[in-house]
Amino acid sequence: MPDHRVLVIGAGIGGLTAASALALFGVQVDLVERRTALGGHAARFACKATDRCVKCGACLVTEAIAAATSDPRIRIHAESRVGEFRRTSQRFEFTIERSGEAMPGGGRAPGAGRDAAPPAAASADAVVLAAGFDAFDPKDKAYGHGVFPNVITLLEMEQELRQPGGLKRPSDGSAPQRIAFIQCVGSRDAKLGHLWCSQFCCGAALRAARRIKSLRPQTEITVFYIDIQSFGRDFETFYRQSQQDLRLIRAIPSEAFAVDGGGVRLIYTEGALHPATEAVFDLVVLSTGMVPPAGLDELAARLGLILADTGYASRDPANGIFAAGAVRGPMSIADSMADARDAAARVLAFLDRPWSLAERLPAAPRPPCSHLVIPQGACKAGDVR
Ligand SMILES: Cc1cc2nc3c(=O)[nH]c(=O)nc-3n(C[C@H](O)[C@H](O)[C@H](O)COP(=O)(O)OP(=O)(O)OC[C@H]3O[C@@H](n4cnc5c(N)ncnc54)[C@H](O)[C@@H]3O)c2cc1C
Ligand code: SF4
Ligand code: SF4
Known part of the structure; x- marks a missing residue:
């Protein structure tokens, strides 16, 4: 897939996974992370192993950081944010600015410091929004x-x-x-x-x-x-x-x-x-x-993305913007990774098609219905799963 560029916003486990999946298919990625360190929330967790691993998933982030930082097709912009952003007829043009946001608590997680000099201006064919959540x-x-x-x-x-x-x-x-x-x-x-x-x-x-x-x-x-x-x-x-x-x-x-x-x-x-x-x-x-991350409404407005009633992001495949991970609603590390791979697959399909056809892509799956509280006994989904 030559010459395609994708902007990924947020380098938590979701953004890192989407960036690596896209790079695997030859896409050039600009990965923009507002904090100094990569990995998002999961990079701040302790291992919970007792006498055995309890599969919390936290150490998956170390592998995801290693994969993204060693891939030459991924240009990482840590402590940065998307500045001006505009849609032209078939591309997105944007600037990347310093965010000045350090790691909460002052720590530096693995992957901190490997960042490219911010280009004055860049462009992309599609955007993955993986801005995660706030506690x-x-x-x-x-x-x-x-x-x-x-x-x-x-x-x-x-x-x-x-x-x-x-x-x-x-x-x-x-x-x-x-x-x-x-x-x-x-x-x-x-x-x-x-x-x-x-x-x-x-x-x-x-x-x-x-x-x-x-x-x-x-x-x-x-x-x-x-x-x-x-x-x-x-x-x-x-x-x-x-x-x-x-x-x-x-x-x-x-x-x-x-x-x-x-x-x-x-x-x-x-x-x-x-x-x-x-x-x-x-x-x-x-x-x-989890709650939607601070500043998501302002960022979504600049991207031209309409947020769901809950305040979380939804996808806009017809316009080349694909939300991924916990920015779409509460999800675990494994679910965020799966959702990011799904978003990457949809981006690849989008890049292969003219914009006018993109809206014919099948609808993106919604996060599981248990994100909402359903009265006990009312949901019958479990009976058929
Ligand atoms: C205390 C706690 C414990 C948890 N324990 C577990 C567990 O044991 N197992 C489990 O599966 N899940 C656990 N989770 C949930 C887990 O944290 C999430 O599933 C996971 O972090 C989601 O990853 P993400 O990449 O979608 O979002 P995030 O981890 O939130 O990553 C989003 C990234 O985007 C960046 N960002 C946000 N806005 C912008 C912007 N405008 N520009 C650039 N970058 C931006 C953020 O700085 C962050 O790095 C826990 C969560 C918490 C709070
Ligand atoms: S998944 Fe990794 S971090 Fe979690 S308990 Fe097992 S070894 Fe520890
Ligand atoms: S029921 Fe849901 S919201 Fe409440 S503590 Fe458990 S996982 Fe969290």
Whole structure:
């Protein structure tokens, strides 16, 4: 496929996968990443292996970075963003500018620093939008995040787990003995208009909890949940082991209060017939879900892309713009990679056809329907899958 160029926006696992898939077919790729480091969220996760690999998928990002950075057909522009952007009759013309956005927390992940000098202007035949997601900011929830030091998010816990010595309490550096995870923070929340299930956080919390238990078996871990989203082929076995190792409570705490010594008291009610219960924990981890990334509406407007009602991106194959990965809605690492390969296949089909025919391409698959909360028993899809 000579002389075709594609602009890929975002170098998370989705953007890296799409870029490598396109390069494999001879396409020249400009991969633009606003941060210093490549890999997106997944590059910030800890390995959750216990006595065996638990297939969290985090290490796939290392391979994806290695593949993209070693491919001469991929020109990487780290710490950059698309500036001016316009559509001509059959191409896109754009500039690439410095974004000035470093890695959150100041770290540098693998792949940082291999970037091309930004060209004054560039052009592309198609665009892959792989801008991913943001983790929900829980500051307005009644759990005291940002106020009580020992209330942290799942993403903050990932960073702690990567440190030598493992998870510590932010307030005093001690090893927490009683840990609570609160699921569905910022997801499945009608008040926020976030009706979607974020897909990853049940698996991520249970894997992290079992990793902590494997390192310090005396730790008592409670997981507060609405229901557990199944994940992966080995889910049933993993779930049964989790029930043995962890205390799973089907209730979402309403409030958190600070107690002496850095503890956090949670108030929760297990069903309408039970009285409110209190329990004190050394550390509370909020399983904050996914939201569309900041600035997506402005970027979409410049690309001429209409966002879905949820705020996530949809594809515009007739006009050569293909969203890929979690920018389309909550998805796991494996799903983001599969979606990116699908987007790359559609780009290749698009590049082979005149623009006027592109709209005849079959419709892109939508993310799984479980992104929305469906009343229990209403969906019959499982019966036929
Ligand atoms: C705490 C936590 C734990 C998780 N654990 C797991 C797990 O165990 N297993 C699992 O499968 N999934 C897990 N996930 C989900 C996983 O993070 C996502 O599935 C995955 O990161 C999606 O990849 P992506 O490339 O689509 O998006 P992202 O990882 O968000 O990557 C998007 C990239 O685009 C860049 N970008 C955004 N806007 C622009 C722009 N305008 N210009 C240039 N670049 C831009 C971003 O900087 C980022 O690098 C977890 C998520 C969180 C928050
Ligand atoms: S637990 Fe996750 S990061 Fe660790 S080896 Fe397995 S897939 Fe890789
Ligand atoms: S995966 Fe879904 S059900 Fe589980 S914590 Fe996340 S939003 Fe809630």
